[in-house]
């Protein structure tokens with residue numbers, strides 16, 4: 001195969017290694033090694049950083065910071081991250097979850113990126129060596145950042161288990177790539193929705209916020225009538241792919257149905 | 266092509282080889298070390314036929330660069346039996362007709378091994394979750410689920 005693996009002790013070292021043409025950063029490698037196996041010749045060196053800081057999880061005063069190399073299995077095993085367990089469990093089967101990292105999930109293209117959708121609904125902030133970036137801004141620039149920047153961690157305020165909702169729709173159970181994924185953080189006060197953040201996975205190349213639907217929910221009760229306006233605008237800002245899992249048409253047809261179920265459940 | 270050294274414990278024995286850089290653990294196990302129990306199904310992470318256990322974790326050998334296993338403990342389905350005596354999971358797979366063509370079997374058994382090591386009394390749902398990354402084209406999964414549950418019962422009787 002002729003692939004060279006370069007193992008770096010620090011992120012800074014890995015970053016300079018990436019400046020060499022034909023190099024690709026590797027987190028868990030589920031997508032990178034798969035691409036190599038499939039004959040992807042756009043890279044001949046994979047660079048990984050074994051800096052322990054990338055594998056740390058820190059939870060303090062209701063805020064969590066998860067290192068980019070933390071795996072989905074590590075999130076499932078972490079007692080303070082259980083609210084995110086449904087999103088971590090949505091990624092592949094057990095062996096994929098042992099390898100799949102949070103950093104890699106941010107770069108995964110649709111229909112992948114289930115965990116990234118959950119992070120988007122939590123308004124997470126992405127850290128790179130250069131500084132911090134809100135996740136939605138990160139996604140806007142993702143194509144340019146891939147291959148140059150190294151994500152070191154993501155940070156967000158932990159939602160309460162009552163406010164956070166996650167749904168992955170797939171054809172193969174319990175594991176299968178997403179027809180679509182919805183993550184929502186809904187805060188209710190005095191019988192109405194005070195604020196809502198909704199992120200959609202597999203409805204564009206990267207997870208996107210359903211901002212029109214979010215706005216239409218504010219101040220409404222969580223009833224069939226209360227959410228109707230939000231469902232009517234749920235597709236705004238989406239550009240779903242057609243792939244082996246579902247057509248763009250099908251994804252558009254079923255999104256409002258699943259969003260309605262998630263909001264009313 | 267540059268050669269690199271890989272060295273790890275395979276089913277309890279120290280093994281070392283010089284391999285082409287970038288070789289996957291799957292190709293090193295099968296082509297260099299002669300352990301063909303992990304199967305090359307898809308090389309995409311999708312089928313689970315190449316599943317092995319690295320430092321106690323279920324691992325897809327096809328997506329693992331062999332060098333990253335240096336110094337680790339690698340177990341494969343070939344290491345389960347002791348001589349002619351089959352492992353309880355192997356026996357259960359035989360008795361429940363859980364292997365037809367057998368291509369998925371080593372991977373299924375590795376996934377089930379990790380499950381039973383962590384959870385000796387799994388529910389049916391636990392078994393389904395544990396083998397959810399492994400594809401079987403023959404059995405329809407039911408005999409496999411039955412075999413894993415039977416192995417768990419026979420282990421708890423033996424203990």
Ligand SMILES: Cc1cc2nc3c(=O)[nH]c(=O)nc-3n(C[C@H](O)[C@H](O)[C@H](O)COP(=O)(O)OP(=O)(O)OC[C@H]3O[C@@H](n4cnc5c(N)ncnc54)[C@H](O)[C@@H]3O)c2cc1C
Nearest residue numbers: 027028029030031032092101103104107108113114151310
């Ligand atoms: C069989 C199978 C099933 C899958 N199922 C799902 C699923 O259900 N849901 C899902 O969301 N995904 C799924 N995936 C995709 C993938 O496993 C996950 O998205 C995973 O989180 C990717 O992480 P990784 O560490 O393996 O990425 P890698 O393969 O290591 O990297 C992927 C990309 O991200 C870049 N990258 C990785 N880490 C960083 C970093 N810290 N900084 C900068 N760039 C980085 C790499 O350069 C590469 O371009 C599946 C994959 C397989 C093989």
Ligand code: FES
Nearest residue numbers: 306307308313327
């Ligand atoms: S060969 Fe590794 S998962 Fe299919």
Ligand code: FES
Nearest residue numbers: 365369401402403
């Ligand atoms: S027995 Fe043939 S694939 Fe499972």
